[in-house]
Every structure is written in C-alpha cells, then in structure tokens.
Amino acid sequence: MKKTVFFGALTAAGLAAGMASAATLDDVKAKGFLQCGVTTGLVGFAAPDANGEWTGFDVGVCRAVAAAIFGDPTAVKFTPTTGKTRFTALASGEVDMLARNTTWTFSRDVDLKFEFNGVNYYDGQGFMIPKNLGVTSAKELDGATVCIQTGTTTELNLADFFRKNNISYEPVPIETNAEGNQQYLAGACDAYTTDASGLASTRATFENPQDHVILPEIISKEPLGPLVRHGDHEWGDVVRWTLNALIAAEELGVTSANVDELAKGTNNPEVNRLLGTEGNLGEMLGLSGDWAVNAIKAGGNYGELFETHIGENTPIGLARGLNAQWTDGGLLYSPPFR
Amino acid sequence: MSAITDPPPKSFRLSMLVNDTRYRSYTFQFIALVLLIMLVSYLGANLVQNLADQGQNISYGFLGEPAGYDINQRPIPYENQDTHMRAAFVGVLNTLIVAFLGCLTATIIGVFAGVARLSQNWIVRKLMAIYVEAFRNVPVLIWILIIYTVMTAAMPAPNAFRGDTPAASMVLDAVAFTNRGVYVPAPIWGEGSMIVVLVFLASIAGAIYYRRYATKLLYDTGRLLPMGWPSLAILFVPTLLIFFILGQPISLDYPVLKGFNFGGGLHIRGSLIALWFALAVYTGAFIAENVRAGIQAVSHGQTEAAASLGLRPSRIMNLVVLPQALRVIIPPVISQYLNLTKNSSLAIAVGYMDVTGTLGGITLNQTGRAIETILLLMLFYLAISLAISGVMNAYNNAIKLKER
Ligand SMILES: N[C@@H](CCC(=O)N[C@@H](CS)C(=O)NCC(=O)O)C(=O)O
Numbered sequence: 001m002k003k004t005v006f007f008g009a010l011t012a013a014g015l016a017a018g019m020a021s022a023a024t025l026d027d028v029k030a031k032g033f034l035q036c037g038v039t040t041g042l043v044g045f046a047a048p049d050a051n052g053e054w055t056g057f058d059v060g061v062c063r064a065v066a067a068a069i070f071g072d073p074t075a076v077k078f079t080p081t082t083g084k085t086r087f088t089a090l091a092s093g094e095v096d097m098l099a100r101n102t103t104w105t106f107s108r109d110v111d112l113k114f115e116f117n118g119v120n121y122y123d124g125q126g127f128m129i130p131k132n133l134g135v136t137s138a139k140e141l142d143g144a145t146v147c148i149q150t151g152t153t154t155e156l157n158l159a160d161f162f163r164k165n166n167i168s169y170e171p172v173p174i175e176t177n178a179e180g181n182q183q184y185l186a187g188a189c190d191a192y193t194t195d196a197s198g199l200a201s202t203r204a205t206f207e208n209p210q211d212h213v214i215l216p217e218i219i220s221k222e223p224l225g226p227l228v229r230h231g232d233h234e235w236g237d238v239v240r241w242t243l244n245a246l247i248a249a250e251e252l253g254v255t256s257a258n259v260d261e262l263a264k265g266t267n268n269p270e271v272n273r274l275l276g277t278e279g280n281l282g283e284m285l286g287l288s289g290d291w292a293v294n295a296i297k298a299g300g301n302y303g304e305l306f307e308t309h310i311g312e313n314t315p316i317g318l319a320r321g322l323n324a325q326w327t328d329g330g331l332l333y334s335p336p337f338r
Numbered sequence: 339m340s341a342i343t344d345p346p347p348k349s350f351r352l353s354m355l356v357n358d359t360r361y362r363s364y365t366f367q368f369i370a371l372v373l374l375i376m377l378v379s380y381l382g383a384n385l386v387q388n389l390a391d392q393g394q395n396i397s398y399g400f401l402g403e404p405a406g407y408d409i410n411q412r413p414i415p416y417e418n419q420d421t422h423m424r425a426a427f428v429g430v431l432n433t434l435i436v437a438f439l440g441c442l443t444a445t446i447i448g449v450f451a452g453v454a455r456l457s458q459n460w461i462v463r464k465l466m467a468i469y470v471e472a473f474r475n476v477p478v479l480i481w482i483l484i485i486y487t488v489m490t491a492a493m494p495a496p497n498a499f500r501g502d503t504p505a506a507s508m509v510l511d512a513v514a515f516t517n518r519g520v521y522v523p524a525p526i527w528g529e530g531s532m533i534v535v536l537v538f539l540a541s542i543a544g545a546i547y548y549r550r551y552a553t554k555l556l557y558d559t560g561r562l563l564p565m566g567w568p569s570l571a572i573l574f575v576p577t578l579l580i581f582f583i584l585g586q587p588i589s590l591d592y593p594v595l596k597g598f599n600f601g602g603g604l605h606i607r608g609s610l611i612a613l614w615f616a617l618a619v620y621t622g623a624f625i626a627e628n629v630r631a632g633i634q635a636v637s638h639g640q641t642e643a644a645a646s647l648g649l650r651p652s653r654i655m656n657l658v659v660l661p662q663a664l665r666v667i668i669p670p671v672i673s674q675y676l677n678l679t680k681n682s683s684l685a686i687a688v689g690y691m692d693v694t695g696t697l698g699g700i701t702l703n704q705t706g707r708a709i710e711t712i713l714l715l716m717l718f719y720l721a722i723s724l725a726i727s728g729v730m731n732a733y734n735n736a737i738k739l740k741e742r
Contacts, residue, residue, distance in 0.1 A: 084703050112706040113394065133497075133598075143597040145518055150686075150695075151703035156406045159418035170518075170599065171408050172609075173689040173700075187495035188517050188608070190598045 024228070024235035025069070025286055028096055033075045036062035037095035040080040040176045044201045044309050044316040045101060054078045057309040058099040061120055061226050061243060064295040065097065068242045068287055073298035082176050084151035087112060090229060097239055099226040101195060103153045113230040117240035120225050120302075122322040122331050124218035125154050126196035128203060131213050133190065138217040142167035147180045147189035149173075154194050157220040177202060195222050197310065197318060204315040238285055245292040248274060248334040249301035251325050256300040263293045274337045281337060302332065385709070400705045401426070407700050409691045411607055422701045429696030430718060436613050436692065437679040437722075443618035444678060445671070448625025453655075455630045466626065473623035479684050481620055486612035486688040493517040496599050514593055514600055519611060521593035524604040530587035538577045545572045609690035613682065621678045625671055632667035633659055665738050672730040676723050683719075693718055 028034050038046035038058055046056040054076075063073040081089050081100060089095050091113075101123075102108075104116040127138050127146075135141065138161070148155050150173040162169050172189045174180045181202055184192040192199065196218060203209045226243060228236050249255070252271050254262055263275045272278035276289035285291065299305050306323065310316045324330025355365045389395060405425040408418050413431040416424055455466040473481070494506035496516050508514045514521040552563040581588070593603030636659050644658040645651075685692040686699055694715065702711040 084699070087703070087706065088708065107704075107706075141598075143599055143601070145599060150689075150700055155700065156704065159406060159408045162408075163418060169408075170410050172410065172518075173686075173691065173695070175686070183490065186490045186517060187497075188490040 024096055024232050025238055028069060028235075032070070033077050034062065034066040034069065034097070035077050035079060035095045036065075037079045037081045037086055037089050037098040037100055038062065039100050040082055040178065042101065042177055042198055042201050043205050044314065045197070046078075046099070055309070057121070057305055058101065058226075060299040060305040060309065061099040061246075062097070063298045064246055065226075065239055065242045067294040067298035068238065068245075068291040071288070071290070071294045073294075082151070083149045084175065087114070090114065090227070093229075096235070097226055097228045101198060101224050102227060103195075103222045104225055104227075105153060108227075114227045115230045115233075115236045116225050116227045117236055118225050118243045119223040119331075120243060121197060121223075123195045123197050123222040123224050125157050125193060125220040125222060126199050126218055127191045127193045127215040128184070128199045128212055129191045129215060131211050135191075135215070138215045138219065139165055139167070141169060141191060143169065144190040145170040145172055145188070147172045147174055147183050147192045149177065149180060149194055150175065152194070153220070153222065158193055161219045181205070195224065197224075197316075200318055201310070201316050204317070209315075234286060238287065241281075241285060242291075242295050244334040245274060245295050245337075246302040246305065247325075247332050248337060249292070249296045250303040250332075251327065251334065254296060254301060255304060256297050259293055259296045263290065270337055279338075389709075396710060397707075398710055400701070400707050400710070403705075405701065406704065409696060411610065411691055422697070422705070425701060426693060426697035426714070429691060429693035432690065432696075433679070433682055433685075433692040433694075434722075436610060436617070436682050436685065436690065439614045440617040440621065440678050440682065441675050443614065444621040444625055444674070447618060447622030448671075448674075449629050451622060451626035452629025452633070455626060456633060470623045470626050473620050474627070478616055478620040478681050479687060481616035482612055482684055482687055485616050486608060489519075489608045489612060490517045496595065499595055499600075508593075512590075512592055514603075516600070517608065518599065519605055519607040519609075521600040521603045521605055523590040523592045524602070526589045526591050528587040528589060530584040533584060534577060534581050534588060537580045538573075541573050541576055545569045548572055607690070609685070609688040612688050613685050613690050617678050617681055620681075621674050624674050624677075628667050628670040628674065629663070631670075632663035632665075635666045636662045661737075665734075668730065668734045668737070672727050672734070675726050675730065679722055679726060680719060 036059075038054065038056075041047045042056070044056055046054060046058045049055050059078070062076050062078070066076040067073040069075075079089060079095050081095075081098070086098055086100055086102065087108075090098050097117075099120070101121075103123075104119065108114055109116055127141070129135050129141075141162075146158065146169050148158055148171050155171075155173075158169075158171070172183060174183060177194070177198065180192055180194070183189050185206070192202070194202075196214060199214050203212050203214070206212060226239050228239055248270075249259075252268070252274065254271060254274070259275070262271055263277065265277045266272060269278060273281055274292050276282050276292065280289065282289040282291040300308065303325075306318075306320065307313065310318045312319060320328070320330060322331050324332065326333040355361050386396065401423040402421050404419050405422045406418055407425070409416055409425060409428050411432055412428055413435065414424075414428060416428045451466045451469055454462050455470065457463050457466075493515050494517065496514075496518065498505040499507065499514065499516075506516075512523050548568060549565060552565060555561055555563060591602045593600040593605075596602070640658055640662065641654055644654040649657065682692055683694040683698075686695045689695070697711050698715045702708055705711075
C-alpha cells in the first residue's frame with residue numbers, strides 16, 4: 001500500500017511538471033469541459049442539490065469560468081476534495097482549478113507553487129459553540145475540546161490563538177466538514193472552529209440552529225479565492241479576469257437580467273469593453289468576444305451569486321460586510337477593464 | 339598404474355554464459371539486475387528532473403522548522419513551536435503504543451478464541467466460529483469506524499456528569515466513561531516509590547526462579563510442588579509489605595470534572611480505544627485461526643498417548659499440545675503482528691495522531707513535501723516491520739524443534 005502511495009506521488013510529481021508548462025486553456029478546450037475542485041459539501045458554497053447538481057457560491061465561480069470558455073455553464077466536472085487532498089488534486093492535474101474555501105497564504109503561493117487568482121470571499125476564523133455552555137468569548141475556552149479540520153490554515157491559527165492567550169485545549173482532528181458536524185453535534189467536542197462563513201453554513205444545516213452561537217472573536221484573516229497551478233499564466237488570467245468580470249459587473253450594474261440588453265451596446269465604454277462590444281479583451285484572453293456576457297449570465301454577477309447562495313435571505317444569512325463593493329465600504333475592487 | 343590426469347581446463351568462451359548451465363542463471367540474473375537498476379534510476383532521475391522543472395527539490399530542511407500544530411496525545415512533551423521532526427517522533431511513539439497494545443490484546447483474544455473453537459461445548463464452539471467469521475470478513479476500517487461512532491454517540495458527554503442530579507456518574511468514583519474517551523486514575527510516584535517498583539521487579543525474578551526450581555525438582559525427583567499460589571504470594575506479598583512500610587508512597591490521581599473536561603487522572607482517548615480494540619478483535623480473529631490450525635496440526639495420537647499416561651486435560655494442553663503447536667503457530671502470528679502494525683496507519687480515520695497522521699498527514703499537508711515525507715514513512719514502517727519479525731524469528735528459533 002505504501003508503495004502505491006510512493007509511485008502515486010512519483011507520477012503525481014511527474015504529471016504536475018508535465019502539466020505546468022502545458023497550456024491548460026487549450027487542454028480544457030480540447031476536453032470540452034472544465035474540471036473544478038470543490039469541497040466535499042458545504043451548503044451555500046458547494047454542495048449537490050436535490051437533483052445531484054452542484055450549486056453554491058464557489059460552484060458559481062467554476063460555472064462562470066466554464067461559461068466564459070464554452071458559453072455553457074454546465075460544461076464543468078466537479079471533483080470533491082478535502083482540506084488534505086485539494087492541493088495534490090490540483091498539482092497532479094486532476095483538476096484544472098480549485099474553488100474551495102481556500103485561504104491565500106504566502107507559503108501556498110510561493111512554496112507550494114500555486115497561483116491565486118483573486119479573492120471571492122474575505123473571511124476569518126471563528127468558533128461555534130452550543131449556547132447552553134454559556135461561553136461568550138473564545139478566551140473562555142480554556143481546557144475545551146475543539147474539533148478542527150486537518151490540513152487547513154485554521155489548524156495552525158488555532159494553535160497560535162491558544163498559545164498567544166496562554167490557555168490550553170484538546171484538538172480533535174477531523175477530515176471533512178461533515179465529520180466535524182457529526183462530532184460536534186454528538187458533543188465529542190465542545191467547540192467547532194473553521195472559517196466563519198463555513199460555520200454559518202454548517203449551522204444552517206442543523207436541526208436547531210438557534211441553539212448554537214458563533215463567538216464574536218475572529219482570530220485570523222482568511223482571504224478565500226480560486227487558484228490554479230503556478231506557471232501557466234494564460235490560464236491563470238482566464239480565471240482571474242472571469243472573477244473580476246463578475247465583481248466589475250456588479251459595480252457597473254450589469255446583472256444576469258439586463259446583460260443581454262446591455263450587450264447590444266451602451267454609452268458607458270467600460271461596460272462595452274467588458275461585454276465585448278468595444279475592443280477585443282476576450283480575444284486577448286484566448287476566448288470569444290462575449291466571454292464576460294456568458295460568465296455573467298451563468299449565475300449572475302458577484303452580488304447576485306452572493307445573494308442567491310449565502311446572502312441574508314438564505315438560511316446561511318451572511319451579511320456582505322467586507323465583501324461589499326469598495327464603493328459601499330467593502331474590499332471588493334476589480335482592476336479596470338481596459 | 340596409470341595416473342589419472344585431469345582433463346585440461348577448457349578455456350572460457352563468451353558463448354558459455356548462455357549455453358553453459360553453470361553460468362546461464364547468473365547471466366540472466368545479472369541482466370535482470372542491470373535492467374532493474376536502470377528502471378529505478380530512470381524513475382529517480384525523472385522525478386528529480388520534474389521537480390526541478392517545477393522549481394522544487396528534494397530537501398529535508400522542513401524537519402527542523404517549527405511544526406505549528408498541536409497533537410492531542412503526547413507521550414513526550416511537545417508543543418506547537420517544536421519541530422516537524424519532534425512531531426513525527428510523537429507520531430512514531432503513538433504508532434508504537436497502539437501497535438503494542440493491539441498485538442498484546444489480539445494475542446490474548448486470539449489464543450482464547452482459537453482454543454475455544456475446539457471446545458467440546460457446542461455453544462462455545464459456534465460462538466467462536468461466528469466471532470472469527472464476522473471479524474475476519476469485514477474490513478478493519480469499518481470496525482474502527484463502528485467502535486468509534488458507537489463510543490461518541492452512546493457515551494455521555496463530560497457535562498452530563500455535572501450538576502446536582504447528573505445524567506451520568508463515574509464508576510466507583512474513579513473511572514469516567516465519556517464520549518471523548520475513558521478517564522482512569524493515574525499513579526502519582528511519591529518519594530520512595532522507586533523502592534516499591536524495584537521490590538516488585540525483584541519479586542518477578544523470584545517468581546520465575548521459583549517456577550524453574552519447581553520444574554527442576556519435578557524432573558529430578560518427581561516431587562510436584564504447587565505452582566499457582568506460591569508464585570502469586572512471591573509476586574505480591576513483599577511488594578505490598580514494603581508499600582505499607584514506606585507509608586504508601588504511590589497514590590492515585592483521580593479524574594475530576596474541571597471546566598469543559600475531566601482534569602487529572604489518565605485520559606485514554608476515544609480514538610485510541612477505537613483503533614486499539616478494532617485492530618485487536620480483527621487481528622485476533624486471524625490469530626484464532628492460526629492457533630486452531632496449530633493445535634489441530636498436533637497429531638491426535640499425542641493427546642491419546644498423554645491421556646493414557648493419566649495426564650489431566652489441562653496438563654495435556656499445556657505440556658503436550660501447546661509446546662508442539664507453538665512451532666506451527668508462531669510464524670503466521672508474526673505476519674499478523676506486522677499486519678496489525680501496518681493497519682494502524684488507518685488511525686487518521688478517527689483522528690488518532692500516529693506517524694501517518696503527523697508526519698504523513700499534517701506535516702505533509704502544511705509543508706507540501708509529499709515525496710520526502712512518504713519516503714520517511716516507508717522507511718519507518720519498513721524498519722518497524724523488520725524489527726518485529728527479527729524479534730519474533732529469534733523467539734521462533736528459541737522454541738522450535740531442536741534437531742540434531
Ligand atoms: N480556509 C481554510 C479552511 C478551508 C476549509 O477546510 N474549510 C472547510 C469549512 S469552511 C471546508 O471547506 N469543508 C468542506 C469539506 O470538508 O470538504 C484553508 O484554506 O485552509
């Protein structure tokens with residue numbers, strides 16, 4: 001068994017190197033579909049719905065990229081990955097991109113050799129705890145048993161947080177969010193910690209969400225975004241600018257409802273450049289002129305994606321907060337389309 | 339008398355490498371070896387080249403860097419600022435702990451079940467058959483998960499022990515069964531406790547000596563000394579005496595509810611229990627079959643001969659059957675021990691931090707050094723397997739039939 005792992009690693013490394021220089025965009029076009037790595041299931045971000053179709057905020061990014069390339073948001077194959085398997089899946093070429101609650105960090109970017117293509121959710125790590133324990137601050141968690149997903153940044157933040165505050169805890173390492181859920185609800189751990197968005201999404205699936213509180217402390221910065229392998233900049237650009245197109249569309253008032261109308265031409269040159277009626281931005285990316293129109297039509301602009309999947313009118317109920325447009329006091333700021 | 343002259347040594351010709359049976363096998367083995375070396379070096383060079391293309395290399399420098407993560411079960415002091423190396427070592431110790439406990443328990447279960455499978459009693463025989471078949475034929479990972487899930491779902495959480503009318507209570511005020519594991523009292527080694535331990539060790543030596551002496555006396559003179567109660571007395575009486583004379587230097591630290599969890603005492607985590615018992619009952623089923631086969635391999639004539647000498651059934655088993663059966667049993671049991679140790683790498687399924695969980699799990703993931711860590715892991719499992727089979731083979735040599 002160990003041998004298999006070894007040769008698996010050998011081939012993975014070999015493949016990774018082979019793929020890194022190859023043009024992913026050409027490969028994807030030749031395959032006819034995009035292969036996107038997502039979570040194993042985090043309602044609102046990426047989870048199969050009742051019909052087995054993957055939906056969610058992260059899934060929306062994958063679909064937008066597929067639509068930008070093929071004009072077809074369903075030309076995606078989703079690969080569920082855990083916190084541990086996601087990077088091997090991407091490095092080995094099993095997936096073309098990851099859109100999976102993944103924090104942009106220095107070492108992942110520089111040492112693990114990945115390329116982050118922007119941020120689709122500004123997050124931070126929080127704690128969830130049953131209300132009846134009467135805890136109001138994470139600093140009161142001395143001696144608590146904490147469920148933590150292994151292979152994540154949150155695992156390291158957790159160690160730092162308790163060390164900094166000079167309190168002790170007992171980590172219970174788990175593989176997937178579903179497993180964490182089960183342990184937490186069975187009372188095998190007192191608290192569950194991960195990205196605050198993940199906590200909100202997890203809590204929304206509980207039978208009695210009101211029995212659980214998310215503590216006010218946010219102990220880290222977790223900018224979550226899509227990523228690709230390092231070294232193929234053309235492919236990185238496609239993903240980066242598709243995400244930017246969704247963000248810029250919201251800023252410019254382009255929605256899935258009016259995009260067809262606006263694509264006939266407007267008197268706003270930036271909208272025209274984005275939607276391909278002026279200039280040749282799509283061609284520069286190696287895509288068709290209406291790439292952004294298709295991406296926006298796939299699931300709506302950034303704001304629409306947010307509202308349908310995780311916004312305040314969904315069970316997950318996240319406020320825009322840091323994820324509002326810069327014009328509304330948030331951090332979303334797409335570079336100009338010119 | 340004509341002298342017999344040796345035939346003149348035929349000069350060596352190259353074609354003999356293939357045609358001459360004396361050399362042919364060497365030739366082919368040599369070719370195979372060269373091909374193998376070429377294949378391995380091709381794979382190795384390919385790997386290094388591809389890593390270099392990616393801007394990566396093979397380096398073990400990460401082992402000296404701070405690990406940054408915490409481990410719940412720490413046989414040696416460890417904190418998150420310690421190195422990856424130390425984290426790996428903690429994992430190694432955890433692997434050894436569960437492997438040792440598992441092998442020991444599996445042997446006890448296996449011997450018991452194997453002997454009971456040959457029992458005269460129909461119910462006992464069938465029950466053991468069911469045990470063996472049920473556990474041998476379900477993957478061990480499933481057993482690990484079943485035991486773990488039952489533990490977390492069925493046992494009370496620590497805060498069920500709280501309040502005036504708690505929903506759960508400790509057994510004998512000393513042991514708490516919770517969904518996070520079992521808390522038992524831990525010994526506190528006070529001043530003078532070393533003396534008690536030394537006396538106990540000496541008692542063990544004494545008991546062994548007594549049994550040797552009794553056996554020798556039996557063989558030399560035919561006089562049978564009682565074995566059971568004198569050994570027990572030698573084992574415990576002096577230790578207990580010295581314990582009380584020194585004023586009870588060893589006391590117990592009882593677990594008590596403290597904050598979110600129990601504090602004090604010894605915490606045997608649910609993950610360890612699940613892994614340990616699953617491995618033990620699973621491997622025990624295989625060992626039971628080995629034991630049964632070994633016993634059945636001893637010809638029935640031996641039993642009948644012993645019975646006709648007037649030996650009681652328990653003596654027949656202990657003095658005649660088992661010593662011969664062991665020779666058949668030991669070799670397959672060695673491979674069961676190896677299997678158990680390797681199967682312990684399933685630990686991550688329940689979050690037990692063995693070496694696959696620390697070095698091959700978190701360290702691999704946080705540093706991205708997949709090849710380096712997997713190589714180290716292979717080396718570790720290889721070393722531990724060779725060590726186990728070395729020890730067991732030595733034991734096997736000691737008990738096997740001495741042929742002259
Ligand atoms: N942002 C962190 C944590 C990411 C993470 O593992 N998130 C969890 C919950 S927010 C998740 O996606 N779980 C889904 C799964 O188990 O597949 C990181 O990048 O390391």
